[in-house]
């Protein structure tokens with residue numbers, strides 16, 4: 001990495017971000033913390049028979065604190081601070097210091113953590129009282145089944161003499177998910193094989209889909225989990241072949257990602273192991289570079305050509321999704337995408353996660369997903385083409401209420417990425433780009449990766465899906481709705497609080513009390 | 515620009531329908547009595563009637579019942595629009611009894627018109643043309659609202675108990691072969707004349723009891739097809755959905771019932787293969803027209819009267835047959851009041867329509883036995 005050279009001879013002026021307190025009375029010197037930390041924060045000194053910490057390297061991932069058998073460790077943000085300054089915050093000063101010491105682009109992982117408005121927190125849900133009975137999901141049917149893909153504008157149906165109804169309209173391919181929650185694109189390479197497999201297992205177990213991301217689908221997973229996979233075809237075209245496309249539930253063209261709109265990807269050669277190389281179809285040990293644009297897509301016509309190439313390759317049996325980052329003109333772009341043949345529009349908002357992105361991009365480019373869902377849904381309706389695609393929303397869904405609000409704004413279903421990682425252990429330390437994830441998720445180091453046991457991690461994921469689905473049912477029942485489709489785009493069940501007129505207008509909701 | 519604001523009124527109600535399946539016309543006396551018997555289900559803030567076979571003397575003309583509020587402006591504008599777009603063969607103020615107990619009656623006028631299509635409008639069918647004009651009036655002319663727009667039928671409605679509204683419009687002087695009626699209990703806003711039921715587009719009318727929790731989804735889907743809900747009440751979406759599905763898309767009633775009130779997925783899975791495929795397709799394609807929340811509804815058009823409840827039957831609906839008369843009602847007592855003896859009376863399952871029709875679809879033709887949809 002750039003700047004590594006400098007580090008060797010220049011004194012760093014950075015303050016440690018975290019302070020580690022070790023309760024010496026409790027510590028039994030078992031060295032668990034030393035082994036758990038890939039950043040080499042803890043060290044046992046044999047002579048002194050004592051544990052020491054190197055706080056400069058601590059990333060605050062809490063792995064050591066969780067695994068310490070005696071709860072001897074407390075890791076907390078460093079309280080010592082520069083003189084308060086509204087403009088030059090501690091983070092700005094230390095970022096700048098870092099750059100002065102390395103001369104490099106600031107890298108980061110996970111999603112945008114800046115205090116932009118989170119519209120979920122400004123939207124409130126409705127519930128039935130008196131005039132409309134609320135429905136108890138434990139006693140009455142409550143349906144979450146969702147179909148993704150294009151729907152015809154109408155069905156041609158004819159009542160035959162024998163009382164049978166004959167439909168002559170051809171149905172475009174749709175995929176069914178049992179709950180409107182899918183796992184977002186997390187590529188093998190960015191995350192470990194174990195984490196990747198856990199997502200696949202959970203999706204298949206629960207009856208939903210996972211997204212391979214741009215790193216292909218390992219051959220040994222295709223037979224069992226292909227039917228629950230959305231396989232991506234991204235700018236690097238890694239791992240794309242006929243078998244890959246055809247073993248899937250749906251194909252997704254990745255144009256952009258919420259965490260880094262307009263930016264490509266880079267998997268350094270040292271992470272490209274033999275299996276990753278085979279899966280991505282590149283030589284082992286070489287850098288896997290994803291160009292910023294797809295170099296065969298410079299226009300909407302080009303997109304259409306790729307969409308139809310993929311439909312041809314899959315015999316028109318799979319819906320084709322196109323994923324874009326939510327940016328200023330998403331609504332117009334989405335309309336073009338539908339007309340170009342996309343069956344699913346995947347929108348990834350400002351707070352979408354990533355394995356690695358330049359911090360300036362992650363923190364400053366894009367728009368919040370709530371506004372993007374709303375404007376895209378409205379635009380497609382104005383043009384009368386909303387039913388020709390499904391909208392998948394990603395980037396910042398933290399709980400089941402966020403999912404309900406996303407669907408009420410107009411999404412068909414949501415992608416969760418960060419939430420799924422947290423279910424597997426991630427603590428949002430944002431150091432995914434280092435490849436040293438102590439939780440075994442964002443790493444290719446076999447020693448770290450084996451910390452994820454797919455049987456257990458997939459169980460944690462299905463538990464999450466089950467819990468959220470149950471909560472969604474409760475909220476639906478409260479609104480007097482017993483099928484998720486009656487919530488879709490039903491903004492009457494939302495009210496805004498603390499929003500300005502233009503925000504209410506874009507969201508298409510009334511203010512609370514109106 | 516101020517945001518678009520949608521208002522939705524919530525109401526509980528009584529509904530009643532009577533049809534002579536031989537197409538013989540009868541007076542409204544019984545129907546008025548029956549709906550008055552369910553007085554307690556309303557609160558005096560809305561009542562209305564739809565009558566089919568109402569204007570045999572103008573049977574080939576669209577009969578527009580239009581309500582005007584405020585001063586002359588709305589009527590002038592509407593007259594101008596009608597004269598531009600139609601041949602108006604006859605128009606008059608709706609006869610009304612001044613002494614009836616209804617608050618602030620607006621001016622209601624009836625017009626008998628034939629489309630006068632010009633330019634590219636010639637490509638439209640007469641019906642589509644009329645729908646477009648009705649939308650124009652409702653949307654663009656403030657204080658003008660079209661109550662009904664079908665041929666040889668009409669809707670009379672207003673604020674008051676249904677029996678008072680009937681008295682106001684002197685309904686005892688009219689005859690028809692289908693009558694539907696509605697008594698209203700709006701709960702969250704003051705009732706207004708345009709918000710009373712039945713709702714009508716062309717000759718389709720809807721009298722609805724319930725609250726549609728899928729209103730936003732339904733309304734926004736219908737907007738894609740050119741329907742704009744302007745009457746501030748959720749029942750309006752059913753009228754437009756019926757027009758879209760039955761008239762424009764030509765779907766049979768049995769199919770439409772499965773769109774409004776589809777079986778749950780588990781039940782669909784238990785069906786035999788061909789039925790399973792059909793029901794699954796309907797749910798996928800028409801998901802935005804699932805009518806969620808409690809409802810019982812009487813839908814009518816020429817030659818047919820249909821009763822339907824939501825799929826978990828959260829609102830009541832009962833049917834009764836006596837000879838050539840078939841009745842649908844929120845309460846059986848109201849039917850028994852009109853016809854003490856019934857050949858049969860029954861309550862359909864949730865989501866299962868009762869379709870009452872004239873045999874062969876023609877008016878006054880042979881009788882068919884009334885069969886509940888199995």
Ligand code: SF4
Pocket residue numbers: 022026027028029030031032033034042051064067068069070071072073
């Ligand atoms: S894990 Fe806990 S007990 Fe073990 S050495 Fe570290 S601080 Fe001490």
Ligand code: SF4
Pocket residue numbers: 061109110421425426427428429430431432433436437438439440441442
């Ligand atoms: S995946 Fe690992 S490295 Fe990335 S934020 Fe989560 S815990 Fe940290």
